[in-house]
Structures are given as structure tokens and as C-alpha cells.
Amino acid sequence: MASFSAESYFATQAPPPDLEQLVDGVREFVDRHIQEGRRIVLVTSGGTTVPLELNVVRFLDNFSAGTRGATSAEYFLAQGYAVIFMHRQFSLQPFSRHYSHSTNPFLDFLEFEEGRDGSNGTPKINVSASQTTHLAQVLKAYKDVHTKGLLHTLTFVTINEYLYLLRSISKELNRAKRHALYYLAAAVSDFFLPTQKMSEHKIQSTKGSLIIEMDQVPKILRPLVDEWTPEAYIVSFKLETDQQLLIPKAHQALQRYGHHLVIGNELHRRKFEVVFVSPSKAKPGKFEENWIRLQDGQTEIEAGIVQQLVLRHTEWLEATTNAL
Ligand code: PMT
Numbered sequence: 001m002a003s004f005s006a007e008s009y010f011a012t013q014a015p016p017p018d019l020e021q022l023v024d025g026v027r028e029f030v031d032r033h034i035q036e037g038r039r040i041v042l043v044t045s046g047g048t049t050v051p052l053e054l055n056v057v058r059f060l061d062n063f064s065a066g067t068r069g070a071t072s073a074e075y076f077l078a079q080g081y082a083v084i085f086m087h088r089q090f091s092l093q094p095f096s097r098h099y100s101h102s103t104n105p106f107l108d109f110l111e112f113e114e115g116r117d118g119s120n121g122t123p124k125i126n127v128s129a130s131q132t133t134h135l136a137q138v139l140k141a142y143k144d145v146h147t148k149g150l151l152h153t154l155t156f157v158t159i160n161e162y163l164y165l166l167r168s169i170s171k172e173l174n175r176a177k178r179h180a181l182y183y184l185a186a187a188v189s190d191f192f193l194p195t196q197k198m199s200e201h202k203i204q205s206t207k208g209s210l211i212i213e214m215d216q217v218p219k220i221l222r223p224l225v226d227e228w229t230p231e232a233y234i235v236s237f238k239l240e241t242d243q244q245l246l247i248p249k250a251h252q253a254l255q256r257y258g259h260h261l262v263i264g265n266e267l268h269r270r271k272f273e274v275v276f277v278s279p280s281k282a283k284p285g286k287f288e289e290n291w292i293r294l295q296d297g298q299t300e301i302e303a304g305i306v307q308q309l310v311l312r313h314t315e316w317l318e319a320t321t322n323a324l
Helices: 006-012 019-035 067-078 129-147 159-179 221-228 243-257 301-323
Strands: 040-045 082-088 110-113 124-127 151-156 180-184 233-240 261-266 273-279 287-293
Touching: 006 159, 019 040, 019 082, 019 151, 019 159, 040 067, 040 159, 067 082, 067 129, 067 180, 067 301, 082 159, 124 129, 151 159, 159 180, 159 221, 159 301, 180 301, 221 233, 221 243, 233 243, 233 301, 243 261, 243 273, 243 287, 261 301, 273 301, 287 301
Parallel strands: 040 082, 040 180, 082 151, 180 233, 233 261
Antiparallel strands: 110 124, 261 273, 273 287
């Protein structure tokens, strides 16, 4: 298995064709919000795919629906942040997530009335009374955010698109300096197949079993923290299925990359509790852990996560401003 550094990855894997155009949109968004003095958060969300063929028929994927990212983006907007929402195509998005086709099908909330005399036969569509209040709240927040230009959305599908987008966005967001926050909630593949090793056409089944050796995706947190956006407040996530590994793995990530915070979550408990792991202020060289749990009356743990994060970003901004 070959091991790619970030540098060798970008030197050997081609960028997505529309990258420049996507970056132009980000540049305009970032500059506008810097001028208006607003903090900007990059939320990554959903899972990356790993294509197995150049003319892709098959790919590896992962479970993430993008709930964490889409929900958190709404809470960041409510806290006054401008949000760059970089998500897997067709995963959940802020606002529309409330009416996802699988959990809350939108058409079930609508009532249909045949056209009557005097209406030229035009039918009427009403929102059912039980849903009107909630829909009105969601719709108002959605319209406000779009009227004020506070949300910029970009999509990726493959691990390659994710890596190129993240690198390009972070170079633009670097201009926001310490007002930039990174919230890396996407589920990023650790292994990939370089284009040089991919079959051009659909892999044939005539050979019987299929053995594929994948290469390791470079750990992108290192250049992100050291080179691309060294002044920002960076939060990564750690997903484990073994609860015992959460805290040691979070320590390891902080030691390796030197960023600000790891949010640990165990697959099955992720909607009820997460752990914030960060370098200890009181004991240099050590780490501290704070658990955030879904409170009575709360329906979404992201409310508590984002509230705590905004407090930390504010404290850090104040502390680093005073230190200048
Ligand atoms: O979408 P949901 O269903 O709501 O699920 C949310 C979630 C569980 C996916 C989310 O809360 C979460 O934990 N996301 C991170 C999952 C993940 O990729 O964990 P990891 O252990 O593979 O990576 C840890 C960190 O390293 C990530 O922040 C990632 O940005 C970073 N990374 C990963 C791979 C890589 N090559 N380079 C990296 O820098």
C-alpha cells in the first residue's frame, strides 16, 4: 500500500473540472462577510465516496446522512455566523432537512382541494393545520438566511472532490483569520484508489473474486492546521464504534495536528452524547474532557454542541486578541 502525503496526492490526482468556478463563489462570500465583520464557519457534512472505476459504476460509501452537519449549520446561522456548507450531494441540508423524504415526507403535510366554480378550475393546496406553525418557523428562518446571503452551499461526491474543495476553501477562508471556524463533521474515507490504478471500464466479474488494494488518504488536518489556514479555530470530529477508543484517539489527534478541539462521538450514542476533548488550560501538555448530553426538553444535541462551541470560539478570540 502506498502512502500519499498531501503534496503527492495533489500532484498526482487531478482537480475536479469546476473547481475554479466553485472557488470564485466562495471568495465573493468570504470577502463580503469579512467586510461586514461577521464570523464565518465552514461546516463539512455527509460521507465521501471512493470510486472503483474511471467510468464509475461502483464505489465505496459510508453511512453518514449529514444530520450532524445540516442541523449544526442551522444553529450556527441562528448564532449570527455566516455558513459555508460543504456537503455530500443529496445528503441532508439546513432547513429542508426537516422534511426529509424518508422521515417526514413533505407531500403528507399538504391538503388538496379540487378547483371550484369561480376559480377557473385551479385546485388549491393547503398546509395541514397541525404542521403550519412548524413549517412557518422553518420557512421564515430559511427565507431570512437567503435574503441576507448568510448561507453558501457547495457539494462533493468523491473523496477527491472533498479534498480539493477543502484545500481551496481553506485558502480563501484564511483571510477571515481568527474569525474563521472549521467544523469538520463529514465522514471522510481513509482509503482510496488513485486514478492511475483504476480500471477504465466497469470491472468484469469473469475473474471470480475481486481483490482491490487501496492507498491511504493523506491526513488532511496536518496541512490544514500548519499551512492552509493557520490562524483559524479548528474542530475535528472523531467517530468510533468502541467507546473506549474515543478519548485516547482524540488525544492522539490533538497531539499530532495541534488544533483546538476534537468532538468525539460513538456511532450509536452520537445523537445523545458527545465529548469535547481539548488541550487543558490549567495543565499544559494535558487534555480535558467535557461531555455534552441531550438535555430534557431538547430534541437535538447540536443545539448544545454549537452553543458551547460559539462560547469557546468567543473566549479564544478574546484571549488571543489580548495576547497580541
Ligand atoms: O451524518 P450523521 O449521520 O449525523 O453522522 C455524523 C458523524 C458521526 C459522521 C460525525 O459526527 C462525525 O463523527 N464525523 C467525522 C467522521 C470521521 O471521518 O471520523 P474519522 O475518525 O475517520 O476522522 C477524524 C477526523 O480526521 C475528521 O474530522 C476528518 O476531517 C479528519 N480526517 C479524516 C480523514 C483524512 N484523510 N484526513 C483527515 O484529516
